[in-house]
Amino acid sequence: MLELAALTKTYKTGDKALSDVSLTVPKGQVVGLIGPSGAGKSTLIRCINRLVEPSSGKIILSGRELSGLGPRTLRRERRRIGMIFQEYALVERLTVMENVLSGRLGYVSFWQSFTRRFPAGDIERAYRLLDRVGLMEHADKRADALSGGQRQRVGIARALSQEPELLLVDEPTASLDPKTSRQIMRLLIEICAERGLPAIVNIHDVPLAQQFMQRIIGLRAGSVVFDGPPEDLTETVLTTIYGAEDWTAMRKDGEADQVAEAEAVASLAMISA
Amino acid sequence: MTSYPTTWRRPPQIVTDRRWRIVLTVAVIAYLVIGVGSVDLNWQRIMEGGARGLRFINGFLQPDFTSRWKDISNGLIESLTMTLTSTVVGVAISVPIGIGAARNLAPAWVYYICRSIIAVSRSLQEIIIAIFLVAMFGFGPFAGFLTLSFATIGFIAKLLAEDIEDIDEAQAEAIRATGASWLQLVHYAVQPQVMPRLIGLSLYRLDINFRESAVIGIVGAGGIGATLNTAIDRYEYDSAGAILLVIIAIVMVAEYSSSYLRKFLQ
Amino acid sequence: MTDFPHTWAHRSPRARLALWFGWLCLVALFVYCWQVMTANTIWMFIWDAPRQAADIGNRMFPPRLSYLPELMKPLWDTLNMATLGTLLGVILAVPVAFLAARNTSPSVLILRPIALFIIVASRSINSLIWALLLVAILGPGLLAGIIAIGLRSIGFIGKLLYEAIEETDIRQIEAVTATGASPTQVLNYAIVPQIMPAFWGITVFRWDINIRESAILGLVGAGGLGLKLQASLNTLAWPQVTMILLVILATVVLSEWVSAKVRGAII
Numbered sequence: 162m163l164e165l166a167a168l169t170k171t172y173k174t175g176d177k178a179l180s181d182v183s184l185t186v187p188k189g190q191v192v193g194l195i196g197p198s199g200a201g202k203s204t205l206i207r208c209i210n211r212l213v214e215p216s217s218g219k220i221i222l223s224g225r226e227l228s229g230l231g232p233r234t235l236r237r238e239r240r241r242i243g244m245i246f247q248e249y250a251l252v253e254r255l256t257v258m259e260n261v262l263s264g265r266l267g268y269v270s271f272w273q274s275f276t277r278r279f280p281a282g283d284i285e286r287a288y289r290l291l292d293r294v295g296l297m298e299h300a301d302k303r304a305d306a307l308s309g310g311q312r313q314r315v316g317i318a319r320a321l322s323q324e325p326e327l328l329l330v331d332e333p334t335a336s337l338d339p340k341t342s343r344q345i346m347r348l349l350i351e352i353c354a355e356r357g358l359p360a361i362v363n364i365h366d367v368p369l370a371q372q373f374m375q376r377i378i379g380l381r382a383g384s385v386v387f388d389g390p391p392e393d394l395t396e397t398v399l400t401t402i403y404g405a406e407d408w409t410a411m412r413k414d415g416e417a418d419q420v421a422e423a424e425a426v427a428s429l430a431m432i433s434a
Numbered sequence: 435m436t437s438y439p440t441t442w443r444r445p446p447q448i449v450t451d452r453r454w455r456i457v458l459t460v461a462v463i464a465y466l467v468i469g470v471g472s473v474d475l476n477w478q479r480i481m482e483g484g485a486r487g488l489r490f491i492n493g494f495l496q497p498d499f500t501s502r503w504k505d506i507s508n509g510l511i512e513s514l515t516m517t518l519t520s521t522v523v524g525v526a527i528s529v530p531i532g533i534g535a536a537r538n539l540a541p542a543w544v545y546y547i548c549r550s551i552i553a554v555s556r557s558l559q560e561i562i563i564a565i566f567l568v569a570m571f572g573f574g575p576f577a578g579f580l581t582l583s584f585a586t587i588g589f590i591a592k593l594l595a596e597d598i599e600d601i602d603e604a605q606a607e608a609i610r611a612t613g614a615s616w617l618q619l620v621h622y623a624v625q626p627q628v629m630p631r632l633i634g635l636s637l638y639r640l641d642i643n644f645r646e647s648a649v650i651g652i653v654g655a656g657g658i659g660a661t662l663n664t665a666i667d668r669y670e671y672d673s674a675g676a677i678l679l680v681i682i683a684i685v686m687v688a689e690y691s692s693s694y695l696r697k698f699l700q
Numbered sequence: 701m702t703d704f705p706h707t708w709a710h711r712s713p714r715a716r717l718a719l720w721f722g723w724l725c726l727v728a729l730f731v732y733c734w735q736v737m738t739a740n741t742i743w744m745f746i747w748d749a750p751r752q753a754a755d756i757g758n759r760m761f762p763p764r765l766s767y768l769p770e771l772m773k774p775l776w777d778t779l780n781m782a783t784l785g786t787l788l789g790v791i792l793a794v795p796v797a798f799l800a801a802r803n804t805s806p807s808v809l810i811l812r813p814i815a816l817f818i819i820v821a822s823r824s825i826n827s828l829i830w831a832l833l834l835v836a837i838l839g840p841g842l843l844a845g846i847i848a849i850g851l852r853s854i855g856f857i858g859k860l861l862y863e864a865i866e867e868t869d870i871r872q873i874e875a876v877t878a879t880g881a882s883p884t885q886v887l888n889y890a891i892v893p894q895i896m897p898a899f900w901g902i903t904v905f906r907w908d909i910n911i912r913e914s915a916i917l918g919l920v921g922a923g924g925l926g927l928k929l930q931a932s933l934n935t936l937a938w939p940q941v942t943m944i945l946l947v948i949l950a951t952v953v954l955s956e957w958v959s960a961k962v963r964g965a966i967i
């Protein structure tokens with residue numbers, strides 16, 4: 162369970178990116194974080210594992226406080242938080258396997274990681290995860306030889322290899338085409354369900370959020386302006402989050418995605434049939 | 435329940451054949467052993483050197499600018515004037531040669547002549563040119579000036595030619611289409627595109643020429659290098675330290691001001 | 701959009717004036733420098749130069765081919781000096797580069813300026829000057845040459861490498877940091893893989909330059925071909941000088957070819 166209490170972040174430049182954000186994410190819940198560009202979505206996610214240092218407030222993960230930890234203990238706590246990035250953020254010149262194994266860095270000694278001699282369990286887990294995301298035969302390829310969707314799968318495998326208690330996902334699909342986006346989202350949701358893994362998913366695309374998320378949090382100018390199930394996301398609410406014009410523009414985009422959606426739903430129907 | 439492998443080795447990235455890797459490793463180790471072995475060390479001399487090295491470091495930390503200030507300032511003036519004149523002359527000569535060495539502007543025979551001038555200038559080290567020019571023109575900064583001008587030509591003309599070859603053909607086409615003459619083409623289509631780079635390169639070369647001017651003095655081509663050579667020959671390490679610090683300071687100033695100037699001129 | 705030229709943008713009269721003034725200053729400075737520089741020049745020597753050149757030219761040809769076998773050991777020494785010097789330079793430059801790069805430097809206020817000073821100092825002093833110093837300190841021989849090459853290489857490799865380190869993709873570094881990796885592991889898994897191609901390119905490039913430089917270090921007593929060159933010049937044995945220059949030229953061309961090949965293979 163993740164608890165944020167009165168989290169505030171003011172950047173050195175004076176931008177107040179987050180003001181007084183408090184929320185709780187129980188075990189197994191997948192939360193969608195929506196809001197206009199610059200609302201502070203990435204900042205919120207990055208504050209949780211302290212890639213961005215919050216200005217004030219508390220972050221509590223399964224009873225342990227993360228804010229104010231020293232570098233060594235912070236590293237130990239970071240192992241419990243998996244992160245997935247918009248532009249995959251794989252180390253391009255390492256192999257897929259090394260990228261997945263890099264999720265274990267917090268658990269092994271420098272020497273083990275330097276010589277690439279990870280414990281047998283880690284390697285077995287890495288293969289299992291690669292198989293789960295459908296990239297078993299790509300293990301020895303270099304990450305820059307993969308397509309966008311494949312890279313994001315490696316990103317997911319890397320985060321999962323940490324055996325995390327929480328997933329932070331920053332716009333996982335923003336660099337992908339509509340169809341691949343939906344496949345990746347589906348994969349993510351399935352995996353979270355399999356493991357009872359809570360996740361915060363930062364997402365630009367409102368229809369996508371409504372379709373996949375159990376709970377939605379709307380952020381505007383650094384404050385939470387909506388928190389509830391996707392069904393409650395009415396036009397009025399969306400207008401408060403995005404402002405009138407932005408929202409209508411976005412709905413047009415949503416319509417353009419209909420084709421991709423139809424395809425994805427059709428393929429799902431075939432599987433479940 | 436399928437079972438997964440529990441071991442993994444990083445596949446080799448550069449040399450994929452195992453035998454070649456072994457051969458290469460053995461070759462590298464053998465070279466290192468033989469190469470290091472061929473350096474015959476005179477330990478006694480090196481021990482003596484330790485004390486001198488300390489004296490030099492001391493000289494560097496407590497430089498003596500005053501007792502040889504006249505020599506230092508003379509050498510410095512020679513170096514600086516040599517640097518400026520040679521850069522100006524070198525760049526002035528480089529421009530026509532650079533244009534001649536650009537395939538898209540020059541006819542083939544001009545192209546080959548200019549390219550060979552560049553090749554000759556680039557393949558000869560400054561110091562070797564300096565040796566010959568000193569033999570011909572006698573000791574002193576004039577030989578140094580010629581050396582640096584000659585070296586500048588190879589450097590600037592080559593990069594300038596590459597720049598001209600990279601210009602946006604569409605613009606050149608547009609100008610050509612108006613019926614412009616060759617000179618007008620160079621003036622209106624080529625010059626505006628390469629001018630900022632040319633200025634940047636000239637400033638960069640100014641910097642290099644100063645550094646080189648400190649070296650060619652060793653073979654008699656004037657400048658601060660000659661002063662330094664004398665100081666080291668006389669074991670005056672504190673003066674040598676002072677000269678080195680002056681060189682470093684000027685290079686730093688030149689680097690800062692040239693980057694500032696380049697930004698300013700953009 | 702950005703590279704759209706300002707071909708037709710007319711300069712304002714003031715800018716035009718400033719430009720002319722700038723040119724005028726440059727010309728005046730040039731004339732002044734010229735006067736200062738040539739104040740002590742003996743013009744008779746200068747006018748005599750073509751005759752001298754013809755004379756030297758005549759003496760230089762044909763090159764003395766029989767001198768070639770004697771040049772093999774110095775050539776080997778030159779190659780060793782360049783290679784071992786590059787190796788030394790790399791070993792010293794890598795830590796300096798990591799100290800100098802803003803994103804890896806452990807202390808931006810103290811260590812970074814020191815590292816930057818080391819880089820500038822090494823870069824502003826030519827390897828020949830380093831050799832001059834080291835020969836005075838350590839005595840003539842290959843060791844002085846190797847150290848001279850190494851010291852000069854620190855600045856070159858250090859500068860290019862630290863720029864490469866500063867240009868690494870921050871997202872890859874953040875991603876590895878987010879897994880709970882320690883700083884050394886981040887270095888190993890996120891930064892080093894990104895700079896590897898640059899590293900090899902820079903090293904081979906510097907090796908190529910060092911071959912040229914080590915060929916002449918002997919002029920000040922640091923061993924190799926330069927030593928033979930100095931001896932031949934002292935005895936005015938011009939045919940030998942030509943032979944040495946040909947050997948240097950061949951070596952330089954060969955090393956340039958090797959370095960181009962290797963860099964092509966890496967990138």
Ligand SMILES: Nc1ncnc2c1ncn2[C@@H]1O[C@H](COP(=O)(O)OP(=O)(O)OP(=O)(O)O)[C@@H](O)[C@H]1O
Nearest residue numbers: 172173174176178197198199200201202203204205
């Ligand atoms: N490193 C930084 N330094 C200063 N200000 C920053 C920094 N990063 C973000 N900001 C500011 O903080 C605010 C929130 O940014 P953030 O990246 O969290 O928004 P976001 O909701 O993720 O936007 P997007 O949807 O475009 O990714 C913005 O006003 C931004 O300008």
Ligand SMILES: [Mg+2]
Nearest residue numbers: 202203204332
């Ligand atoms: Mg964002």
